[in-house]
Amino acid sequence: MKVWKQILLCVAILLVAAGVWVRFFPGAQETLAGWGFEWALAATPAADGKPAGNQPPRAAPTLPVITDQVTMETINDRLRAIGTGRANATVTVTPYTSGRLTEFVVQSGAHVNSGQVIARLDSETEEIALERAKVARDQADAKVTRFRALRSSNATTVVQLTDAETELRNAELSVHEAQVALDRRSVVAPISGIVGILPIEAGNNVTSQSAIATIDDRSSILVDFWVPERFAAAVRIGAELSATPLANPKESFRGTISAIDNRIDDKSRTLWVQARIANPADSLRAGMSFEITMRFPGDTYPAVSPLAIQWGADGAYIWAVDAGKAKRVPVRIIQRNTESVLIEAGVASGDMVVTEGVQNIREGDEVRIARNEQPPAPGGS
Incomplete structure (x- = not known):
């Protein structure tokens, strides 16, 4: 078949398909009118063979709608998330130096204040060093006193007095150094809080890497949770929230947002948020799970x-x-x-x-809304 015959055949098929679409596809005439082909709507025959554009308006549909x-x-007016609580501050206590742990001054679960001694190491060597430094200091102090008296009668030189004063100063520093070494044989609490279970017993040898106690400051609980990306712009520092322990759904605690991360996690598409909950009754513990609820204006x-x-x-x-x-x-x-x-x-x-x-339905059709009619009861008239 020649090319021009193929083109004519394709055009004929397209015209037939377009005619079928206009004639039978609902909304085709309105679509053509929207494209600017009002003449197609007027020329489209209706069911009785007359042009659709010359027909009077259709009557209301017989079928109700x-x-x-x-x-x-x-x-986006409410956020629910699961968070994990942790203490306001947690410190693992280690000794400054190595030695034998002689005693624990506190027990597990005790409340300690910052600077309070919680354990002691053997300190005989440090005590001896401190006494030796004090003896040297006393000797240097007596020497300075004697040289000052001699200097008043010109029995000694200024250089000798200066050397004696320097020796006294070094002796005082040695005393201070020995005192620090002795103090560090006592392990003190760096923060106020509750002592956890003690992992070792007195009598064990420890090093500066040995954890001998863990202290939690539970005056408030920090709850870490993650919010979806769509709430990132709505979360603000200081915003209020409600935290319900999953282990005790009957209790609810009020808290505020204390920290917001500076980026969205690209894997989970969530934002890390931290909330602070007051814990005056010490009823909350680190590691507890909470259901966090926040409210927003929404859309x-x-x-x-x-x-x-x-x-x-x-x-x-x-x-x-x-x-x-x-x-x-x-x-x-x-x-x-x-x-x-x-x-x-x-x-x-x-x-x-x-x-x-x-x-x-067509655009502009009059519609009749059907009413929900209840069927008559069995046995009714």
């Missing part, structure tokens, strides 16, 4: 039944009932829920939208 009311729903959108959503060549739309006539309203779907669809459209709360009978 079922409608549903538009409501307003708010999303409000119209909500319609999923049956009201229709799809056309230009996207989703709904049929709204305006003064008894059908009106096609384009929509943008925001969120699909189980019983409703949140949309962005030119409708308001209380407007009626068609949910059943949409196959027979």
Whole structure:
């Protein structure tokens, strides 16, 4: 077959297909009119063979339609997350030096203050060193006193007195050094808090790397949790929240946001947030799990039944009932829920939208809303 015959055959097939589409596809005539082909709408024959553009307006549909009311729903107004609590401050206590642990001054579960001694190491050597340094200091001090008396009678030189004073100063520093070494044989609490279970017993040899106690400051509890990326801009330092222990859902604690991470985790798409909860009764412990609840203003959108959503060549739309006539309203779907669809459209709360009978509706058609009639009771007249 020659090329021009193939082209004519393709054109004929396209014209036939276009005619079938215009004749039988619902909404085709309105689509052509929207594209500027009003002549096609006028020339399209109706069922009786007359042009559709010359026909009088159609009568109201014989089939009733079922409608549903538009409501307003708010999303992104509440955040629920699971967080893990930890102490306001936690310190693992280690000795300054190596030695034999002679005694624990406190027991597990005791409350200690910052600077309080909690354990001691053997310190005989350090005590001897301190006494020796004190003897040397006393000798140097006596020498300075004697040289000053001799200097007043010009029996000694200025250089000799200066050397004696320097010797006294070095002796005082040696005493201070020996005292520090002795003090460090006592292990003190760096913070105030509660002592945990002691991992070792007195009599063990320890080093500067040995953990002999853990102290938790539980005056307040820090809760780490992660929020979805969409809430990142809404979370603020100082914002209030509610924390409910999963082990005791009947209790609820108030807290505030104390810290927010500076980046979104690129794997989980969540933001690390930290909250602080006061713990005056000491009823909370580090490691507890909490359900965190936060409230936000949220975003409000119209909500319609999923049956009201229709799809056309230009996207989703709904049929709204305006003064008894059908009106096609384009929509943008925001969120699909189980019983409703949140949309962005030119409708308001209380407007009626068609949910059943949409196959027979055209733009501007008069519609009749069917009423829900209850069937008569058995045995009734």
